[in-house]
Amino acid sequence: MGTLGAILKHPVDIYPLLKLRMAAKHAEKQIPPEPHWAFCYSMLHRVSRSFALVIQQLGTELRNAVCIFYLVLRALDTVEDDTSIPTDVKVPILLAFHRHIYDRDWHFSCGTKDYKVLMDQFHNVSTAFLELGEGYQEAIEDITKKMGAGMAKFILKEVESIDDYDEYCHYVAGLVGLGLSKLFHASGLEDLAPDSLSNSMGLFLQKTNIIRDYLEDINEIPKSRMFWPREIWSKYVNKLEDLKYEENSVKAVQCLNDMVTNALIHMDDTLKYLSELRDPAIFRFCAIPQIMAIGTLAMCYNNVDVFRGVVKMRRGLTAQVIHQTKTMADVYGAFFDFSCMLKSKVDNSDPNAVKTLSRLEAAQKSCRESGALNKRKSYIIRNEPSYIPVLIVLFFILLSIIFAYLSANRPSY
Template sequence: MGSLGTMLRHPDDFYPLLKLKIAVRHAGKQIPPEPHWSFCYSMLHKVSRSFALVIQQLDTDLRNAVCIFYLVLRALDTVEDDTSIPADVKVPILKAFHRHIYDRDWHFSCGTKEYKVLMDQIHHVSTAFLELGEGYKEAIEDITKRMGAGMAKFICKEVETVDDYDEYCHYVAGLVGLGLSKLFHASGKEDLAGDDISNSMGLFLQKTNIIRDYLEDINEIPKSRMFWPRQIWSKYVNKLEDLKDEENSDKAVQCLNDMVTNALIHVEDCLKYMSALRDPAIFRFCAIPQVMAIGTLAMCYNNIEVFRGVVKMRRGLTAKVIDRTRTMADVYRAFYDFATMLKSKVDMNDPNAKKTLSRLEIAQKACKDSGVLSTRKSYILKNQSRYNPALIALLFIILAIIFAYLSANRSNN
C-alpha cells in the first residue's frame, strides 16, 4: 500500500489506499466462469490493473463490450509495438485486424510476456466478441478498422509536424474516444457525443502517456519508438535521443514543457465531454483517467526526471483520485488543483511560459465558471507535508493489528 514514510508524510492517503486495495481484490474475484470470458477478464487484469478496476464501474453488458474493445485494441497495439516484425508483414495484419476478430481460428504470435499470451490465445477474445450485441460489434469493428489503417500509415511515416502528432494520436487514441462514445450510445445510457470532443478525450490521455514514457520508448529494443514531433524537439536538440543526455538538461526540460503545453489544449474539450455525461457509472469510468492525466502532466512539467526514470503520481494520491472522483464538481476541483500545481512550476524564463500560463488560465476559468469552486475542498494541494496525529496513531494501531494477525497465522501454520 505504499511505503510507511510516504504514508506518514501524507497520512490522509491511508484510508483511500486501503479502500483501493480492497476494491482491487474485489475486482479480481469478479471474473466470469466461462473459459473465454475468464481469459478476457484475467488478461485485462494482467495488461492493465488500473483499467480493470475502473471498468468495474460499468453495468455488465457495457462492461463486457468495453473489456473486449480494450483487448482487441491492445492486441492491435501489440502488433504495432513489436519492432521485430518486418513492415511488409506488419502492415497487412494491421489493415485486416478488424476481420480477424471474427475468426476464432486466427492468431499471430508476437509481443512479450502477457501480450504474447494475449496474441497466442486471441481466439478467446474473438469468441467473447461474437457474443456481444450487434451495436457493440459494429462499433468495435469500425474503430478497429480505422485504427489499423492509421497505424499502418505511420509504420512508414515519421511524426514530423504537430499535425502529424495529432493525426497519429487520433489513430491510436482519439478513435478510442470515438469508439467508447459509440459503445455508450449503443448501451442506451448516453447521447452520442460529438467526434471532436470524443477525439480530445483520447488525445489528452495519449499525449500524457507519450510525454511520461519518453525514456521507455527511446530505449526500446531492438529499435527505439519516437512519437515526439520533430517540429517541437528540433527547436531544442539535433536528435530526439539527445534529450536524455545530461549536458542537454536545460533544453530537455524546455522541450518537455513545450510538449505539456501542447497537451493542455485538449482540457476544455475534455471538461465539456464529461459534463454532458448522464450515467454515474459511465461518468466515473471516463473521469478518473482524465483526472489522472492532468495530475501526471502536473508531475512531469519542468521535471528532468522524465528523462532519467519514471515520473508518476504517488499511489496515495492515485487512490484519492479514484475514491473521490464521483461528480463533475469533483472533476472541476481536481482539474483546478492540478492546474494550480502546474502553474506554480512555470518559470517565466521558459520560452513557452506565456503560452503555458494562457492555457492553464483557460482551464481554470472553465472550472471557476462551473460555480462549484467556492465550496471546494482541495485534497490535492492541502496537507502535503502536515502530520495528522490522530491519523498517524490510527495507522500504527491498524498496522499493529495486521502484524499480530499475520504473526498468529504464521504460528498456527
C-alpha cells in the same frame, strides 16, 4: 519501505488505499466463470490494472463490451509496438485486424510477457467478441479498422509536424474516444457525443502517455519508438535521443514543457465532454483517467526526471482520485488543483511560459465559472501538515492506555 514511507508522509492516503485494495478484490470476484470470459477479464487485470479498476464502474453488458474493445485494441497495439516484426509482415496484419476479430482460430505470436499471452490466446477474445450485441460489434469493428489503417500509415511515416502528431494520436487514441462514445450510445445510456470532443478525450490521455514514456520509448530494443514531433524537439536538440543526455538537461526540460503545453490545449474539450455525461457509472469511468492525465502532466512539467525514469502519481494519490471522483464538481476541483500545481512550476524564462500560463488560466476560468469549486473537497493542493509526530504521540498515548489498563487489572499476590 518506499510505500510505507509514502503512507507515513501522506496518512490521508490510507483509507483510499484500503478502499482501492477492496475494490480490486471485488473486481477479481466478478470474473465470469466461462473460460473465454475468465481469460478476458484476468488478462485485463494483467495488462492494465488501473483500467481494470475503472471498468468495474460499468454495468455488466457495457462492461463486457468495453473489456473486449480494450483487449482488441491492446492486441492491435501489441502488433504495432513490436519493433522486431518486419514492416512487410506487420502492415498487412494491422490492415486486416478488424477481420481477425471475427475468426475464433486466429492468433499471432508477438509481444512479450502478458502481451504475448494475449496474442497467443487471442481466440478467447474473438469468442467473447462474437457474443456481444450487434451494435457493440459494429462499433468495435469500425474503430479497429480505422485504427489499424492509421497505425499502418505511421509505420511508414515519421511524426514530423504537430499536425502529424495530432493525426497519429487520433488514430491510436482519439478513435478510442470515438469508439467508447459509440459503445455508450449503443447501450442506450448516453447520447452520441460530438466526434471532436470524443477525439480530444483520447488525445489528452495519449499525449500524456507519450510525454511520460519518453525514456522507455527511446530506449526500445531493437529500434527506438519516436512519437515526439520533430517540429517541437528540433527547436532544442539535433536528435530526439539527445534529450536523455545530462548535458542537454536545460534544453530537454524546455522541450518537455513545450510538449506539456501542447497537451493542455485539450483540457476545455475534456471538461465539456465530461459535463455532458448523464450516467454516473459512465461518468466515473471517463472522468478518473482524465484526472490522472492532468495530474501526471503536473508531475512531469519542468521535471528532468522524465528523462531519467518514469514519473507518475504516487499510488495513494491515485487511490484518492478513484475514491473521491463522483461528480462534475470533483472533476472541476481536481483540474483546478492540478492546474494550480502546474502553474506554480512555470518559470517565466521558459520559452513557452506565456502560452502555458494562457492555457492553464483558460481551464481554471472554466472551472471557476462552473460554480462548483466550493462544492468539493480539495485534496491535491494544500500545505499538508506533518502527521508523523502526531501519529507518534497518538501511538504512545495508546500504549500508555493499554499499559494503565493492564496494570489496573493485574492480580495481587
